[in-house]
Amino acid sequence: MELAPHLHRIGNDIVAAYVVEAPEGITVIDAGLPGHWRDLRAEVAAMGRSLHDIRGVVLTHGDSDHLGFAERLRADHGVPVYVHAADADRAGGGDKPKVAMGPMRLGATMGFFAYALRKGGVRTRYVSEVIEVADGDVLPLPGSPVVIGMPGHSPGSIAVHVPFVDAVFVGDALTTRHVLTGRRGIQPAPFTDEPAVALDSLDRLSDIHASWILPGHGAPWRGSPADVAAAVRSAARP
Numbered sequence: 001m002e003l004a005p006h007l008h009r010i011g012n013d014i015v016a017a018y019v020v021e022a023p024e025g026i027t028v029i030d031a032g033l034p035g036h037w038r039d040l041r042a043e044v045a046a047m048g049r050s051l052h053d054i055r056g057v058v059l060t061h062g063d064s065d066h067l068g069f070a071e072r073l074r075a076d077h078g079v080p081v082y083v084h085a086a087d088a089d090r091a092g093g094g095d096k097p098k099v100a101m102g103p104m105r106l107g108a109t110m111g112f113f114a115y116a117l118r119k120g121g122v123r124t125r126y127v128s129e130v131i132e133v134a135d136g137d138v139l140p141l142p143g144s145p146v147v148i149g150m151p152g153h154s155p156g157s158i159a160v161h162v163p164f165v166d167a168v169f170v171g172d173a174l175t176t177r178h179v180l181t182g183r184r185g186i187q188p189a190p191f192t193d194e195p196a197v198a199l200d201s202l203d204r205l206s207d208i209h210a211s212w213i214l215p216g217h218g219a220p221w222r223g224s225p226a227d228v229a230a231a232v233r234s235a236a237r238p
Contacts, residue, residue, distance in 0.1 A: 175218045199236065
């Protein structure tokens with residue numbers, strides 16, 4: 001799905017990944033679920049490109065519903081996978097802390113897990129080799145993605161700012177559709193390791209200039225990153 005020139009989304013409001021197309025090639029932000037492989041191939045083909053044009057995958061964090069086809073691209077097509085150093089172990093299948101699931105509604109929760117099942121979510125293929133990144137890095141990939149450290153959801157959660165497409169990709173630093181309740185709008189994401197730290201990290205977006213806020217779950221959001229922290233904190237109040 002083309003969101004804007006050079007900016008595409010694969011998946012849907014339940015689980016999404018993104019594609020940035022620049023003249024020199026393609027950068028993929030997050031890798032969704034294994035079954036999104038077919039969606040990736042279709043989206044790239046619709047651009048008149050091929051998988052050979054993909055120069056790298058940037059993971060916003062190491063949770064399984066963001067790893068999807070990353071290892072397949074790396075192992076079968078030589079595409080490097082970038083992840084924050086603090087989440088490299090998680091992306092490789094390391095232990096993840098058990099966190100409270102929080103509020104849920106049966107229909108929304110079942111819908112999320114049913115979708116994940118259809119898209120191969122039980123067949124997680126962890127990434128066996130990554131390139132570790134850190135806060136402030138400008139990656140040598142199409143669109144020149146900038147890494148913004150956003151710890152909280154996980155230790156190595158990041159946002160990825162790509163001025164070329166006027167967008168910041170926030171992973172699970174926030175959500176615009178809660179996968180367990182179905183509630184829509186900007187709000188904290190579930191399954192967060194340290195919710196208070198995640199809220200504090202949102203202040204790091206205040207100086208970012210972008211028109212698109214693109215989460216891993218939920219609809220794309222148009223607005224200023226400077227307004228995000230206040231909106232999420234407001235939604236987090238009981």
